[in-house]
Amino acid sequence: KEMTCRFHKGENHADCQNFTMHWLCHRHGYDQRTYNFKFDLTLHAELEVYLFQNVQTLPPQNLSVSLMTSGDFLLTWKAADGSQGLGNALEYEVTxxxxxxxxxxAASLLLSNTTRCHLSHEDLVPGSSYVARxxxxxxxxxxxxxxxxxWSTEVSWETPEGGLQPRNLRCLFxxxxxxxxSWEVKKAIITSVVFGLxxxxTRASAEEECSPVHEKALTxxxxxxQSCEIPVGNSSSQSQYHVSVRAKMEEKVIEAYKNIKVLPPANVSVTVTESHEYELRWIKHTFQYGFIKQRYQVEYWKKNQYEKVSLRKCRS
Known part of the structure; x- marks a missing residue:
């Protein structure tokens, strides 16, 4: 016989909160019986599986990278065991x-009919570590x-150091x-060279400079x-932009009288005075203008103890 049970909002145990459900069932009588409980809903899942429309191959094997004589890099791999017979029937994604x-x-390349990928050195940043899969x-x-x-196992390589040219210029709309x-420039020159985008x-329009240029240091x-955002007014009529990165010409006012570097003193000599003191003498560099005064800094130390230098300042 069947009897109907109803859901009862009883108190759950603290350790079983949201994991238990209480059902309340009534039956008259005190005789001992065995009860079986079942849902009145059918719980199941089913699927028609078409084998040839649900094929997932094993990942490619033996991914490796080699440096070509042109300076470019070549990625090679082979189809997984059991997939070699497919030959040209496999497509690959390289990132x-x-x-x-x-x-x-990551950059992504879609390939077919091949198990190799050619990466141009012009698309890679010199002096950097790369990884591919x-x-x-x-x-x-x-x-x-x-x-x-x-994904296959990853392979990594180092690009050789390059020149001072800005590299890896790319734009996203x-x-x-x-x-x-955005583009990359060498840290060694950013303090002395300013780059602009x-x-x-359109090819017929006047060239404009993008501003401001943002900079992000990488350890x-x-x-x-470095990066810059170009405002796009009408993308439907201006679907192609020509962009370039180059060093900017900078102008700086240099006041000569604030940037004087004199030649070092010549013929430095030392003599002992009658009072048993030491006197240093030298020939100073003379200027065309006599009103320019010179100051001197003298260093002296015991032999082989340069780290214990003593300083004294003198005026001409």
Whole structure:
């Protein structure tokens, strides 16, 4: 026989909160019986699986990188065991990034009919550490379909040091009103050279300079990332921009009388006076203008004890 039970909002045990349900059932009589409980709802899931539309291959194997004579890099791999027979039926996605970047910002390349990927040195930042990975899926030529495989093991490499040219210039449009461009320059020159981003909305339009330029220092590489946002007025009529990064000409007023560097004194000699003191003499550099006074700084120390230098200042 069946009897109906109803849900009862009783007090749950503190350790089982939200994990237990209370049901209240009534039956008259005191005889001993065995009771079985079941839901009045059918709980199940089912799916029609078409094998050839749900194929996921194993990840590619033996991913490696080599330096070419041109300075470019070549990534190579092979299809996983059991997938070699597919040959050209496999498609691949290769992603690579600088080691410190997140994979969300990695560059992505889609390839088919090949198990190698050529990376131009012009697209890589000199003196940086890179990492790459690859995954595969069945292509349309195989008659199968399905998701990508898991990613292969990663491979890493170092790019050789480059010159002083700004590198890795790239721009991304937000789809509305802003084109953001970024590039890398060497830390060693940013204190003496200022770079600017210049652009043309059309080839016939006048060149404009983007401002302001933002800068982000990176501790992982000897470069800093500079960026600038170009406002986009009408993306439908201006769908192509020409951008360039170059060193800016700077003007600076230098007041000569505040930037005088004299030649060092010549013929330095030392003599002992009658009072057993030591007297230093030297020939000073003379100026064309007699009103320019000179000051001197004298250092002296015991032999082989330069770290214990004593200083004395003199005026001419």
């Amino acid at each position: 690579y990034k600088m080691e410190w970047e997140s994979w969300e910002k 690859v995954r595969a899926r069945r292509g349309q030529a195989s008659g199968f379909s399905g998701p990508y495989s898991e 937000n789809g509305a009103d802003r084109l953001t461009c 210049f652009f043309r909305a 992982h590489i000897p470069y800093v990332v």
